[in-house]
Amino acid sequence: MSNTPYPQSYYAASANPAPERPALHDDIETDVCVIGAGYTGLSSALFLLESGFKVTVLEAAKVGFGASGRNGGQIVNSYSRDIDVIERTVGPRQAQLLGQMAFEGARIIRERVATYNIQCDLKNGGVFAAITSKQMGHLEAQKKLWERYGNTQLELLDQRRIREVVACDQYQGGLLDMSGGHIHPLNLALGEAAAVESLGGTIYEQSPAVRIDRGPNPVVHTPHGKVRAKFIIVAGNAYLGNLVPELASKSMPCGTQVITTEPLSESLASTLLPQDYCVEDCNYLLDYYRLSGDKRLIFGGGVVYGARDPANIEAIIRPKMLKAFPQLKDVKIDYAWTGNFLLTLSRLPQVGRIGDNIYYSQGCSGHGVTYTHLAGKVLAEALRGQAERFDAFADLPHYPFPGGQLLRTPLTALGAWYYSLRDKFGF
Numbered sequence: 001m002s003n004t005p006y007p008q009s010y011y012a013a014s015a016n017p018a019p020e021r022p023a024l025h026d027d028i029e030t031d032v033c034v035i036g037a038g039y040t041g042l043s044s045a046l047f048l049l050e051s052g053f054k055v056t057v058l059e060a061a062k063v064g065f066g067a068s069g070r071n072g073g074q075i076v077n078s079y080s081r082d083i084d085v086i087e088r089t090v091g092p093r094q095a096q097l098l099g100q101m102a103f104e105g106a107r108i109i110r111e112r113v114a115t116y117n118i119q120c121d122l123k124n125g126g127v128f129a130a131i132t133s134k135q136m137g138h139l140e141a142q143k144k145l146w147e148r149y150g151n152t153q154l155e156l157l158d159q160r161r162i163r164e165v166v167a168c169d170q171y172q173g174g175l176l177d178m179s180g181g182h183i184h185p186l187n188l189a190l191g192e193a194a195a196v197e198s199l200g201g202t203i204y205e206q207s208p209a210v211r212i213d214r215g216p217n218p219v220v221h222t223p224h225g226k227v228r229a230k231f232i233i234v235a236g237n238a239y240l241g242n243l244v245p246e247l248a249s250k251s252m253p254c255g256t257q258v259i260t261t262e263p264l265s266e267s268l269a270s271t272l273l274p275q276d277y278c279v280e281d282c283n284y285l286l287d288y289y290r291l292s293g294d295k296r297l298i299f300g301g302g303v304v305y306g307a308r309d310p311a312n313i314e315a316i317i318r319p320k321m322l323k324a325f326p327q328l329k330d331v332k333i334d335y336a337w338t339g340n341f342l343l344t345l346s347r348l349p350q351v352g353r354i355g356d357n358i359y360y361s362q363g364c365s366g367h368g369v370t371y372t373h374l375a376g377k378v379l380a381e382a383l384r385g386q387a388e389r390f391d392a393f394a395d396l397p398h399y400p401f402p403g404g405q406l407l408r409t410p411l412t413a414l415g416a417w418y419y420s421l422r423d424k425f426g427f
């Protein structure tokens with residue numbers, strides 16, 4: 001029997017104790033079968049259980065095995081596409097709905113942490129750091145846009161102020177969002193899984209969905225069991241493979257890599273990030289970093305289109321870290337890992353329904369910690385028959401990547417290379 005462990009990450013090494021969950025060896029019935037125990041699946045399960053549905057979650061490996069247990073831990077509001085682009089892409093009513101929801105995910109996370117007493121090192125405050133004056137101008141424009149949707153606690157940081165929150169010489173300024181922040185991502189997922197079980201939900205680990213029989217009474221098959229359900233929620237994101245073929249052509253798994261230093265001395269940690277905010281820069285291929293609960297620097301960056309695992313992660317990410325913080329040149333790297341997120345061409349989430357009873361949400365394209373929590377709420381609303389907010393996402397247009405299965409990876413990498421040149425030379 002397969003037993004897929006967590007990747008060797010700092011998060012797995014510092015995870016809160018969690019039960020070994022069994023694999024499915026049975027033929028069972030439920031109201032909703034959720035495929036995937038990342039944030040999308042767990043958030044959906046929690047909202048559905050709170051509404052009285054009977055819920056079964058199938059996880060191919062372990063709770064939080066995917067991006068949800070490996071990410072940078074940054075609670076970043078909004079979507080991977082700016083709201084003004086969304087406003088130009090869709091009609092005013094849909095844009096209004098999407099704009100109003102852009103900050104809800106962070107609130108949901110804080111509510112979950114408080115209600116279910118989840119120990120995940122939650123800290124408030126996230127900074128977007130501008131490397132060029134063009135990026136600073138963009139942040140000023142974003143602040144005005146975000147305020148239109150009620151997110152009014154944002155603060156622009158000039159060059160002097162940003163040096164007070166991060167000891168890095170690269171930045172012209174930044175934007176501080178106190179409704180952003182950071183968490184230990186795997187411990188958040190494990191806490192949410194425990195909350196699911198506390199409400200009577202069932203989670204099977206090491207139980208990949210290998211086939212879905214569609215129709216009025218759908219059945220999800222695993223290697224040793226099956227789940228008959230009224231509804232299915234597909235939440236496998238970049239790890240889903242080809243289980244639902246119609247989703248695969250309009251999204252592409254991509255890898256991003258994270259390293260974690262040894263614990264820093266209290267004085268070094270508080271010099272680097274005195275207020276303990278998390279930071280991401282404004283480049284197209286961005287760097288993101290923060291301190292862990294035990295004062296290590298967790299630094300991520302880079303994208304591998306097509307999600308091949310790089311042989312030497314430290315060799316790719318450490319130079320980026322040292323460019324931002326040369327003062328860390330003698331600090332040891334204790335952990336390095338890779339994880340996959342799912343990119344769409346528009347960088348907006350891919351949401352919808354297949355037939356009457358198979359729902360999906362995936363493809364938040366890099367920023368998903370908040371969106372996935374919102375997605376769970378919106379999917380649960382749709383299953384309860386209130387589909388207005390679900391439809392606002394489901395109506396977003398999605399197109400296949402140019403180049404088909406063979407050429408989409410090199411063509412997308414070429415596009416990203418062009419954007420990174422623009423960041424570098426400011427054209």
Ligand SMILES: Cc1cc2nc3c(=O)[nH]c(=O)nc-3n(C[C@H](O)[C@H](O)[C@H](O)COP(=O)(O)OP(=O)(O)OC[C@H]3O[C@@H](n4cnc5c(N)ncnc54)[C@H](O)[C@@H]3O)c2cc1C
Binds near residue numbers: 037041075372
């Ligand atoms: C390295 C990295 C850093 C990131 N940093 C940030 C960040 O700092 N801030 C931010 O906002 N976003 C970040 N992201 C993105 C964010 O983590 C994701 O958008 C989000 O976690 C996706 O959640 P999910 O539940 O949709 O998918 P996942 O967390 O990937 O979960 C999918 C789950 O489904 C399971 N699964 C797949 N197929 C099947 C199947 N057939 N049967 C059963 N189970 C299945 C998988 O095993 C997996 O556990 C990062 C992503 C990565 C990879």
